[in-house]
Amino acid sequence: MNETPIFTDDDPRGRLKRREAIGAAMAGGLALSGLSTPAHAASGVRTLASHGQLRAAYDHVIVGAGSAGCVLAHRLGRAGRRVLLIEAGMRSTLPAVAIPPAWPSLQESTLDWRYETTPQPGLDGRTITCPRGKAVGGSSIINALAYQRGHAAAYDRWPAGWRHADLLPYFRRAETFSGGANAWRGGSGPLHVLSLADVADRTPVAEAFMAAAQQSGFPTTPDVGGELTTGVGWNQLSIAGHARADAATAYLDSLASGPAEVQVDLLAGVQVLGLEIERGRCLGVRLPEGVVRPEGDVLLCAGAIDSPRLLMLSGIGPADELRALGIASAVNLPDVGRHLEDHLLLAGVAYQARREVPASRYNHADSLLYVPHATPGESPDILVMCLSVPFVRPTVGPLSAPAYVLVPCHLRPRSRGSVRLASSDPRAAAIIDPRYLSEPDDLAVLAKGVEIAREIGAARAFDDWRSKEVYPGPAWTTDAGRHDFIRRATDSFHHPVGTCRIGAVVDERLCVKGIAGLRVIDASVLPGLPASMCNAAVTAVAEKASDLVIAG
Numbered sequence: 171m172n173e174t175p176i177f178t179d180d181d182p183r184g185r186l187k188r189r190e191a192i193g194a195a196m197a198g199g200l201a202l203s204g205l206s207t208p209a210h211a212a213s214g215v216r217t218l219a220s221h222g223q224l225r226a227a228y229d230h231v232i233v234g235a236g237s238a239g240c241v242l243a244h245r246l247g248r249a250g251r252r253v254l255l256i257e258a259g260m261r262s263t264l265p266a267v268a269i270p271p272a273w274p275s276l277q278e279s280t281l282d283w284r285y286e287t288t289p290q291p292g293l294d295g296r297t298i299t300c301p302r303g304k305a306v307g308g309s310s311i312i313n314a315l316a317y318q319r320g321h322a323a324a325y326d327r328w329p330a331g332w333r334h335a336d337l338l339p340y341f342r343r344a345e346t347f348s349g350g351a352n353a354w355r356g357g358s359g360p361l362h363v364l365s366l367a368d369v370a371d372r373t374p375v376a377e378a379f380m381a382a383a384q385q386s387g388f389p390t391t392p393d394v395g396g397e398l399t400t401g402v403g404w405n406q407l408s409i410a411g412h413a414r415a416d417a418a419t420a421y422l423d424s425l426a427s428g429p430a431e432v433q434v435d436l437l438a439g440v441q442v443l444g445l446e447i448e449r450g451r452c453l454g455v456r457l458p459e460g461v462v463r464p465e466g467d468v469l470l471c472a473g474a475i476d477s478p479r480l481l482m483l484s485g486i487g488p489a490d491e492l493r494a495l496g497i498a499s500a501v502n503l504p505d506v507g508r509h510l511e512d513h514l515l516l517a518g519v520a521y522q523a524r525r526e527v528p529a530s531r532y533n534h535a536d537s538l539l540y541v542p543h544a545t546p547g548e549s550p551d552i553l554v555m556c557l558s559v560p561f562v563r564p565t566v567g568p569l570s571a572p573a574y575v576l577v578p579c580h581l582r583p584r585s586r587g588s589v590r591l592a593s594s595d596p597r598a599a600a601i602i603d604p605r606y607l608s609e610p611d612d613l614a615v616l617a618k619g620v621e622i623a624r625e626i627g628a629a630r631a632f633d634d635w636r637s638k639e640v641y642p643g644p645a646w647t648t649d650a651g652r653h654d655f656i657r658r659a660t661d662s663f664h665h666p667v668g669t670c671r672i673g674a675v676v677d678e679r680l681c682v683k684g685i686a687g688l689r690v691i692d693a694s695v696l697p698g699l700p701a702s703m704c705n706a707a708v709t710a711v712a713e714k715a716s717d718l719v720i721a722g
């Protein structure tokens with residue numbers, strides 16, 4: 171059997187886990203050459219060094235140890251289920267993962283699948299990077315750490331059972347909030363959420379943004395993730411003790427302590443190649459070395475790009491398209507891979523500063539503003555973040571320090587795209603076409619976002635910081651100039667969802683329509699974007715899904 175290394179030997183955390191794995195393997199009666207120490211039962215997640223260490227039987231196989239997969243492993247493990255968690259990436263050893271302000275360096279690193287979109291006509295034909303975490307912890311390992319659930323109304327547009335009131339107990343169950351528990355926030359969940367309202371070392375430019383937004387007539391909110399999710403407030407981040415609190419540290423490492431031994435095995439560095447489907451039932455998952463068949467459901471948690479890809483590779487999707495690639499249809503589900511939705515950001519409304527801008531100790535966006543511009547009282551369509559770094563798209567032009575940038579984001583885009591198979595090769599990346607700005611209304615909302623950002627940027631509270639507006643600058647005076655600037659400055663916010671959405675691909679229990687024994691549980695099932703970044707929504711959906719799986 172081909173051994174797949176789980177950790178590099180120079181990683182102290184890796185050595186510890188490897189020792190646990192070896193001990194557990196011997197306890198299970200498996201022989202590894204060169205070992206003479208007695209076996210002992212490991213607590214927590216048992217990290218398998220190879221396919222050969224699999225247990226004789228599992229209740230569930232989880233594909234993908236990302237934001238959702240780690241939640242499921244934790245909850246099912248605690249419920250006494252025998253779980254195999256399979257992840258294509260490894261446990262991360264990059265120090266930058268733990269350091270919040272270092273997060274941008276993780277894109278295009280070894281922890282990133284490094285996908286990219288097709289050329290986007292709405293963005294002057296540019297291809298856009300589509301980073302996705304390839305590691306134990308998934309995209310929560312490389313993301314920008316913001317952790318917010320957004321406005322209730324965005325969930326209330328989702329199908330029954332998944333609306334805000336249904337999810338609120340799960341948002342609370344997931345988190346330990348730095349501001350303490352209340353009717354909206356959790357106080358004892360695995361994931362630590364730090365409100366920058368509770369720290370003293372916020373960057374002063376973010377303080378100026380708070381004041382400038384108020385001078386421009388926007389209300390403040392004491393807790394952007396609590397009862398009032400509109401207005402200007404301090405960012406909230408998944409951070410515990412100054413370090414990133416990703417899904418793996420929060421949900422897998424915490425299994426090591428607890429009331430009872432759990433039976434959760436992690437097989438990392440192994441890519442699932444497809445699902446075994448026979449006569450309308452999912453029997454297991456295909457690995458390079460064979461098939462693993464659980465006694466219960468297979469739980470697909472490979473994310474908004476790879477979950478639809480794996481379904482289609484297994485014959486679940488648009489039958490005609492799959493047949494054209496030589497893939498036999500198991501069930502015709504035309505919506506698999508369709509309805510791809512993603513938030514847009516615009517980088518940005520940029521200012522040369524009068525003096526050095528102190529760096530953020532967090533994620534560079536210490537304060538932000540949610541604006542329900544289109545429909546006051548509804549969920550926000552515009553978010554403006556205040557970045558204390560000179561971040562503009564290279565297609566916009568140069569920007570040297572000292573500078574700060576206001577970044578408008580579109581939270582309710584109308585453009586919809588797709589994820590399709592490039593070929594029947596199970597290792598080939600999917601064709602990702604978000605069709606950014608294909609709906610003219612999206613451009614108009616971004617234009618409004620730029621205007622809000624410029625108004626705040628020109629407010630008195632920034633006088634002490636602002637030397638001059640560099641972008642959009644004079645370009646903003648004509649229609650042509652405005653449109654040109656938006657097309658050059660727009661990028662993905664990296665929140666793809668909806669490619670296996672509830673109602674179309676999975677039912678309200680997240681079971682794949684027409685296939686028994688298979689559920690999809692990750693960002694792909696979200697029936698729409700939340701009115702904020704999506705990690706909290708994915709986590710809450712996975713929390714609720716774990717109860718559904720346990721209920722059977």
Ligand SMILES: Cc1cc2nc3c(=O)[nH]c(=O)nc-3n(C[C@H](O)[C@H](O)[C@H](O)COP(=O)(O)OP(=O)(O)OC[C@H]3O[C@@H](n4cnc5c(N)ncnc54)[C@H](O)[C@@H]3O)c2cc1C
Binds near residue numbers: 236301474663706
């Ligand atoms: C650069 C970036 C910044 C972001 N910033 C934020 C932010 O600040 N706040 C926020 O809320 N959200 C943010 N997000 C989005 C958020 O992190 C994701 O929406 C969320 O993590 C998605 O969770 P998931 O479980 O659906 O997928 P993932 O967490 O991506 O997990 C999928 C897992 O499946 C694995 N996998 C895929 N295919 C296979 C296969 N064939 N075999 C085995 N394993 C497989 C992957 O390696 C991965 O570990 C950001 C995302 C990125 C990329």
